[in-house]
Amino acid sequence: MSLFQPHTLTCPSCAALTPVEAVNTVNADRRPDLKQAIADGAFQVFPCSACEAPIRLEPLFNYLEVGAGLWLAAYPARQMPDYLEVEDDVSAVFDETYGAGAPPVARGIGDGLSVRLTFGWPAAREKLLLRANDIDDTLAELLKLDVLRRLPEAPLEPGIELRVTDVSEDKITMRWVDAESEEVIDEFAVARALLDEIALSPEGWAPVRAQLENGPFVDMQKLYMGQGRAAAE
Numbered sequence: 672m673s674l675f676q677p678h679t680l681t682c683p684s685c686a687a688l689t690p691v692e693a694v695n696t697v698n699a700d701r702r703p704d705l706k707q708a709i710a711d712g713a714f715q716v717f718p719c720s721a722c723e724a725p726i727r728l729e730p731l732f733n734y735l736e737v738g739a740g741l742w743l744a745a746y747p748a749r750q751m752p753d754y755l756e757v758e759d760d761v762s763a764v765f766d767e768t769y770g771a772g773a774p775p776v777a778r779g780i781g782d783g784l785s786v787r788l789t790f791g792w793p794a795a796r797e798k799l800l801l802r803a804n805d806i807d808d809t810l811a812e813l814l815k816l817d818v819l820r821r822l823p824e825a826p827l828e829p830g831i832e833l834r835v836t837d838v839s840e841d842k843i844t845m846r847w848v849d850a851e852s853e854e855v856i857d858e859f860a861v862a863r864a865l866l867d868e869i870a871l872s873p874e875g876w877a878p879v880r881a882q883l884e885n886g887p888f889v890d891m892q893k894l895y896m897g898q899g900r901a902a903a904e
């Protein structure tokens with residue numbers, strides 16, 4: 672089931688208060704409309720009760736799509752610097768619901784799920800897009816790192832991130848976006864075949880892949896954020 676909870680929004684334009692139902696659990700297998708709304712940027716957007724300006728809630732929900740093998744915890748962009756603590760919280764929630772601490776039936780479902788954590792709307796949308804196109808999201812992060820090495824100038828800085836925003840048969844489109852405002856700074860496309868090239872040399876990428884997959888926050892930005900989590904023994 673998809674769960675909702677009451678929440679009060681403050682309008683950034685006129686300061687009026689609007690009571691809304693915030694979603695804290697999305698079951699995408701049963702509610703494909705919610706999945707589509709996330710992809711379209713229409714999810715958790717409410718009109719102000721006074722001036723009708725659209726107001727969007729920050730992402731803060733768990734997303735389950737058994738058909739795609741994905742369990743995702745979506746958090747606000749501003750919490751990314753605390754990703755290690757959030758990873759611990761998220762891993763504990765997953766363990767209780769579909770992991771080691773869950774009843775056998777739920778554990779059986781959990782075995783088929785990848786656990787992921789994202790910060791901000793662009794990141795959550797990207798994970799769903801990659802899944803929908805059968806692209807390994809870690810491979811997509813490796814592609815970004817590969818692309819970064821080739822770019823003469825990259826606007827990489829806190830709050831500005833590189834996201835896959837479109838996938839076609841032969842191209843992958845990426846955008847530099849502000850994770851909070853979603854302002855697009857730049858857009859470019861690379862050949863989808865680059866993914867295959869990276870996949871064909873797993874040894875060379877193994878250490879970085881291990882770092883990316885050490886915890887549910889699978890995002891190249893973690894490589895730029897301090898020491899990170901100690902490697903598992």
Ligand SMILES: [Zn+2]
Binds near residue numbers: 685719
């Ligand atoms: Zn308003």
